Amino acid sequence: MNLQLVGVATVSPGDTAWVLMSAALVLLMTPALALFYGGMVRAKNVLNMIMMSFLCMGLITVIWVIYGYSLTFGTDVGGGVLGGLNYLGLEGTLDAVVGPEGSQIPMLAFSVFQLTFAIITASLLSGAVADRVKFGGWVFFIGLWATFVYFPIAHWAFFFDGGNGGWIADRLHALDFAGGTAVEINSGASALALALVVGKRMGWRRDPMRPHSLPLVLLGAGLLWFGWFGFNAGSALASGQLTATVFMNTQVATATAALSWILVEKIRDGKPTTLGVASGAVAGAVAITPACGFVTPMGALVVGAAGGAICSLAVGLKYRFGYDDSLDVVGVHGVGGLVGMISIGFLATVSVNSAGADGLFYGGGAGLLGRQLIASGATLAYALIVTAILAFIVEKTVGLRTSPEHEYAGLDISEHAESAYDFTGSSAGAFAGVGHGGFGHAGGPGSGTLATPPPTEGNS
Amino acid sequence: MKLVTAVIKPFKLDDVKNALEAYGINGLTVSEASGYGRQRGHTEVYRGAEYTVDLVPKVRVEVLVDDDDAESVVDVIIKSAQTGRIGDGKVWMIPVDSVARVRTGERGHDAL
Numbered sequence: 001m002n003l004q005l006v007g008v009a010t011v012s013p014g015d016t017a018w019v020l021m022s023a024a025l026v027l028l029m030t031p032a033l034a035l036f037y038g039g040m041v042r043a044k045n046v047l048n049m050i051m052m053s054f055l056c057m058g059l060i061t062v063i064w065v066i067y068g069y070s071l072t073f074g075t076d077v078g079g080g081v082l083g084g085l086n087y088l089g090l091e092g093t094l095d096a097v098v099g100p101e102g103s104q105i106p107m108l109a110f111s112v113f114q115l116t117f118a119i120i121t122a123s124l125l126s127g128a129v130a131d132r133v134k135f136g137g138w139v140f141f142i143g144l145w146a147t148f149v150y151f152p153i154a155h156w157a158f159f160f161d162g163g164n165g166g167w168i169a170d171r172l173h174a175l176d177f178a179g180g181t182a183v184e185i186n187s188g189a190s191a192l193a194l195a196l197v198v199g200k201r202m203g204w205r206r207d208p209m210r211p212h213s214l215p216l217v218l219l220g221a222g223l224l225w226f227g228w229f230g231f232n233a234g235s236a237l238a239s240g241q242l243t244a245t246v247f248m249n250t251q252v253a254t255a256t257a258a259l260s261w262i263l264v265e266k267i268r269d270g271k272p273t274t275l276g277v278a279s280g281a282v283a284g285a286v287a288i289t290p291a292c293g294f295v296t297p298m299g300a301l302v303v304g305a306a307g308g309a310i311c312s313l314a315v316g317l318k319y320r321f322g323y324d325d326s327l328d329v330v331g332v333h334g335v336g337g338l339v340g341m342i343s344i345g346f347l348a349t350v351s352v353n354s355a356g357a358d359g360l361f362y363g364g365g366a367g368l369l370g371r372q373l374i375a376s377g378a379t380l381a382y383a384l385i386v387t388a389i390l391a392f393i394v395e396k397t398v399g400l401r402t403s404p405e406h407e408y409a410g411l412d413i414s415e416h417a418e419s420a421y422d423f424t425g426s427s428a429g430a431f432a433g434v435g436h437g438g439f440g441h442a443g444g445p446g447s448g449t450l451a452t453p454p455p456t457e458g459n460s
Numbered sequence: 461m462k463l464v465t466a467v468i469k470p471f472k473l474d475d476v477k478n479a480l481e482a483y484g485i486n487g488l489t490v491s492e493a494s495g496y497g498r499q500r501g502h503t504e505v506y507r508g509a510e511y512t513v514d515l516v517p518k519v520r521v522e523v524l525v526d527d528d529d530a531e532s533v534v535d536v537i538i539k540s541a542q543t544g545r546i547g548d549g550k551v552w553m554i555p556v557d558s559v560a561r562v563r564t565g566e567r568g569h570d571a572l
Contacts, residue, residue, distance in 0.1 A: 208511040210504065269505045279507060315507045328507060 011097055015238045016105045019113050022234025026116035029227035030057055030123050036220025036278070037127050040327050043212040044410025045131045046420045052126035052138055059139065060119045060146055065090055068118060069111050071151040073159055080167030083155050103238045113234060114158065118150055120231075121183045127327030128191035129198045129400075131209075132407050135415045137400035141194075144390045149190060149383055150182070157182040157375070174375035175348060175356055175368070177246070178235035180290025180341045181379040188334015189383035191325055197391035198401050200324035202408065209326075214274050221278035225254055228285045232292045242293060242353055249292040249300035250285065256301050257284020257308030264312040276312065279332060283311035286336030287343070294348040294356040303343045311336050334380075341376045345369025461556040461572070462530040466521045467493060468541040468549040473519050479540035483533065485523055486572070493520040499547035518549060524559055524572055 034053035038046045060068070067088055074083030087093055096107035122142050126133075157176050159166040168174050168181060176182070201209070211217055232250045236243040261280025262272035287307025288300055295303060315331035318324065325331065345368050348359040358364025394400050406414035413419065468476060473490065480488060494515040501514040525533050530553050537551050561571040 208513060210506060210511060265505075265508070269508065269510075271505070273505065275506055312508070316509070319509065 010104060011106055012099075012103045012238075015099070015103045015240075016109050018239035018243065019105050019109045019234055019237055022230035023109070023113040023116050025227045025230025026113065026120065026234065027057070027227075029224050029231065030054075030116075030120045032220045032223030032227055033120060033123050034220070035216045036224060036282070037130065037327050039213040039216030039218075039220060040127075040211040040275075041130045042209060042410070043421060044412055046212060046216075046412065047418055048135065048411035048415050049126065049130055051135065051416060052133075053123040055135075055139060056119050056122040056126075056142060059142055060122055061115060063143060063146055064111075064115045064118060068146060068151055069093075069114070071147070072114065072118075072154045073111070076155070076159065076161060076164050076166070080156065080165065080171050082152050083159065099237055103240070105237060110237065113237075114154070117158075117179060117183060117231070118146060118154065121150055121179075121187050122146055124183075124187035124329055124333055125191050125194055127329040128195040128325045130326035131201050131411065132402055133198060133400055133411075134398075134402045135411075137394050137398050140398045141391060141394045141400060144394065145190065145387060148390060149186065149386050153186050153379055153382065154182040157379070168375045168378070172371055172375060173357075174341075174371040175294050175344050176290040176341065176375065177293030178232045178289045180337045180344075181375050184286050184289055184333045184337025185341065185376055185379045186337075186383045188330045188332075188337055189380045190387040191329035192323065192334065193384050193388035194391050195323050195325045195330070197388055197395060200322075201326065202404060204324045205319070211275060218274055218278050221281050225281055225285065228254065228289075232285075232289060236293065245297075245352055246292045248297050249288055249295060252297050252300040253288030253292070253304030253307065254281050254284040256304030257281060257287065257311075260284075260305045260308030261312040264309050279315070279328070280308040280312065283307045283332050283336045286333055287311075287340040290337070290340040291344045291347065293353050294344055296347075296349065296352055299343075299347040299349070302347060303340060306343065307336050307339045310339055338376055338380075341372045342369070345372045461559055461568070462525055462527060462553045463556045464523045464525055464530060464533050464537070464551065464553045466537045466541065466549060466551040467495065467518050468521060468537070469543065469547065470517055470519045472541045472543070472548075473521070475540040476521060476537055479536050480523065480533070483536045485525070485533065487523075489522040491520045491522075493518045497547065497550070516547065524556060526569060526572065 030053050034050040037053070038049045041049050067085070069090060070085050070087035071083045074086045076082070077084045090108070090111065093107045093111060097104040098107050098110045099105050122145065125145070126138070156166040156168040157179065158169060160170050163170055168176065228250055229247055233243050233247040236246055258277050258280040261283060262276045265276045266272050284304040284307045287303050291303050292300065311332050314335040315328040317331060318328070344359060345366075346359045346361050348356050348364070348368060349362040350356055350358055357368050359368050360366060391400060402411065402414065466476070477488070494517050496514055496516055499516065501512055501516055504511045504513055521537070523533060534551050534553060542548055558567065559571045560567050
C-alpha cells in the first residue's frame with residue numbers, strides 16, 4: 001500500500017474500479033461475519049449476534065466520515081502515532097487522489113475501502129462476548145474502541161506518507177500487506193481484553209452451548225472467503241500483476257488451511273467437522289492477510305497449512321486459561337494474525353513485491369523477522385491494554401454485562417424484543433426426522449396472543 | 461380401558477403406526493419427546509470441545525384400548541419398535557376411568 005498524496009487529479013480507471021469493487025467485497029464480509037457468528041451461538045441470541053455487526057456498519061461509517069478517516073489518514077502528528085484533523089468531515093477529499101503516479105485513485109475510493117476494514121474489525125470483537133452484552137453498552141464501547149484503538153493502530157500500519165506516515169508501515173518498515181496487525185492481531189488482543197472484563201457466560205463449561213445453525217456458519221464462512229479477495233487483493237490499491245499474485249495467494253492459503261484444520265480434527269477427535277472446515281478457511285485467510293503481497297503461492301501454501309493447524313489447536317487455550325472467548329476471536333484472528341506476521345519474516349521475497357523485503361529463507365537475515373515481531377508485539381500490547389481500560393469504563397458507566405435474567409432468557413428477546421425463529425405458525429406435519437436435541441431455549445416466543453390487536457380495516 | 465404409552469426411537473414411528481393399524485387400532489396420539497435411559501446421550505465435538513448431549517430425541521405414542529386388547533397392543537408395539545440395540549425405549553400401560561368422544565358424547569368402549 002504505497003500511498004503518496006498528490007494534488008493532481010488524474011485517476012487510473014482500472015485501479016479505481018478495482019478498489020471500489022473491493023470496498024463492496026469487504027463490506028459484504030461484515031454481514032458474512034454476522035452469519036458466521038450468528039450460527040455459532042444458541043438460537044436465543046442469534047439476532048443480537050447479527051445486530052452487533054450491523055451496528056458497526058452504521059456507527060463506524062458515521063464516525064469515519066466525521067473524524068475517523070482523519071485520525072487514521074490525516075497528516076501525521078506525533079511521530080507516526082496518529083493522524084491529524086485535516087480531513088474532518090472528509091473536508092478536502094473530493095478532488096484529492098492517492099497512490100503513485102500512473103495508478104492514482106480518488107482519495108474517497110481509498111477512504112471507503114479503508115472504512116470497510118474499520119467496520120469488520122470492530123464487528124470481529126462481538127464474537128468474544130457473545131450472548132451476554134447489553135446492546136447499549138456495545139454501542140458506546142464500539143464508538144470508543146474505534147476511536148482509541150482502531151484508528152491509531154490503522155494509522156500505524158496502513159498510512160504511508162514518504163517516511164512521515166504511521167510508525168509500523170512507514171518508519172519501522174515492518175511488512176503487513178492487508179492488516180495482520182491493525183485487523184487481525186488487534187481484534188484478537190482486543191477480544192481477549194473484552195472477554196476478560198465482561199467475564200464468562202452463565203453455565204460456561206457446564207451447559208452445552210452448541211452452534212444452533214451450522215449451515216449459517218458455513219454460508220458466512222463462504223461469503224467471508226469471497227469477500228477476502230477484496231480485502232487482500234484490494235489492498236494492492238491497484239489492478240495489476242501484484243494484485244493477481246495476492247488474489248491467488250489468498251485462495252491458496254484459505255483452501256490449505258481448511259484442509260489442515262480438518263486434518264487435525266480427524267487425527268485428534270476422529271471426525272472432520274463442518275465447523276472445522278469453516279474455521280480453517282477463516283484461519284487461513286487471516287494468516288495470509290499480512291503476507292499475501294510478499295510471499296509466493298508456494299509460500300502461501302505453507303502459511304495456510306500452518307495457520308489452519310496452529311489455530312485449530314489455539315482455540316483450546318481458552319479452556320486451559322479459563323477465559324470465555326466465546327467464538328474464538330483470539331484463537332483464530334489473534335493467533336492467525338501472529339502466524340501470518342511471523343511467517344513474513346521467513347517467507348517474504350522481493351521477487352513477489354519489490355516494495356517488500358527478503359525473509360530468512362531468502363537470504364534476508366533476521367532483521368525482517370525482528371521488525372515483524374516488534375510490530376506484532378506493539379499492536380498486541382496496545383490493543384490489549386487500551387481495550388481493557390475502555391471496556392472497564394463502559395462497564396462501570398453505561399454497563400456492558402447484561403443481567404443474569406436477561407442472559408438466561410436470551411438477548412434477542414431481552415435486548416431487541418424479537419425472536420429469530422417462529423415455528424408456531426407452521427403445521428407440525430409428519431414426524432419424519434424428529435431431530436431436536438433437547439435444549440429448547442428459554443424465553444421463546446411461545447404462541448402468545450397479540451398484546452395490541454391489529455388495526456381494523458378502514459380505520460387508518 | 462387402558463392407556464398404553466410408548467417412548468420409542470423416532471425412526472421406528474412409521475413401523476409402529478403401521479403395525480397398530482394392522483392390528484385394528486383406529487387412532488393414536490404422537491408427540492416429540494426427549495430423554496435418556498441406560499443408553500444415556502451421545503457426545504459432539506465443536507472446535508475440539510466435547511459436549512455430552514444427555515437428552516436424546518424420542519417419540520411418545522399414546523393409544524387408548526380396551527382391557528382385553530392392552531397386552532396384545534403392548535406386544536405389537538414391542539415387536540414393531542424393536543431394533544435390539546440399546547435405546548429402543550419403554551412401553552407401559554395405566555388404567556383409564558372413562559373416555560368420551562367429543563363429537564358425539566359417546567362414553568366408554570363406544571368412544572374408542
